[in-house]
Amino acid sequence: MPRIPPPARKALLTLHLVTALGWLGTDLVLLTLGIAAGRGADPAVVYPVMALVGTALFAPLSVLVWLVGVASSLLTPWGLVRYRWVLVKLVLTTVMVGLVLFLLTPNLRHAGALGAALPARDRADLVIAPAVSTSLMIIATVLSTYKPWGRRRTAQPTRMNRHRATTPI
Numbered sequence: 617m618p619r620i621p622p623p624a625r626k627a628l629l630t631l632h633l634v635t636a637l638g639w640l641g642t643d644l645v646l647l648t649l650g651i652a653a654g655r656g657a658d659p660a661v662v663y664p665v666m667a668l669v670g671t672a673l674f675a676p677l678s679v680l681v682w683l684v685g686v687a688s689s690l691l692t693p694w695g696l697v698r699y700r701w702v703l704v705k706l707v708l709t710t711v712m713v714g715l716v717l718f719l720l721t722p723n724l725r726h727a728g729a730l731g732a733a734l735p736a737r738d739r740a741d742l743v744i745a746p747a748v749s750t751s752l753m754i755i756a757t758v759l760s761t762y763k764p765w766g767r768r769r770t771a772q773p774t775r776m777n778r779h780r781a782t783t784p785i
């Protein structure tokens with residue numbers, strides 16, 4: 617894969633951070649709204665707002681985060697499957713994007729349409745789902761900053777680039 621020059625890499629990293637942390641922020645908004653509905657806020661107002669935030673912001677951001685994350689890996693010396701912390705983030709994010717697109721978004725649309733008529737069990741799901749995904753995103757953020765577990769065995773560093781094994785520049 618082609619490597620990009622440092623200014624382009626900085627721009628890509630900035631885009632990665634803006635999209636990923638925007639995703640986390642949007643998830644916290646969904647969690648707050650889900651809790652608010654459970655604590656007495658008008659569900660006829662809150663669930664349509666959740667549906668709008670979910671479909672117009674959260675779902676598109678999920679796909680964007682995945683694409684920019686993959687680009688950040690492929691266009692830098694980190695690679696997509698070379699380092700364990702990147703691989704774990706890729707798996708976590710891929711699972712989350714699948715759940716957002718095929719489970720959460722349809723559920724949010726359903727909740728937005730039903731409003732106050734939404735059954736109690738479905739209401740609980742709209743708190744649990746954003747709580748779980750927020751936790752996974754915090755894990756992804758911690759993995760990104762600490763970069764644990766080193767390099768995978770299948771991709772042995774050569775003598776020339778061994779110094780890059782922990783922090784590619």
Ligand code: HEM
Nearest residue numbers: 629636682685686688689692694705706709753756757760
């Ligand atoms: C497809 C999923 C993802 C992949 C493959 C991925 C990959 C990467 C790579 C390779 C870097 C280093 C970029 C560089 O050095 O130029 C990076 C940085 C970072 N990523 Fe991700 N990422 C993904 C998703 C996420 C998510 C979901 C979050 C948080 C919600 C996140 C947070 C961060 C942060 C905070 C950094 C900056 C770390 C630093 O500069 O020390 N990433 N990511």
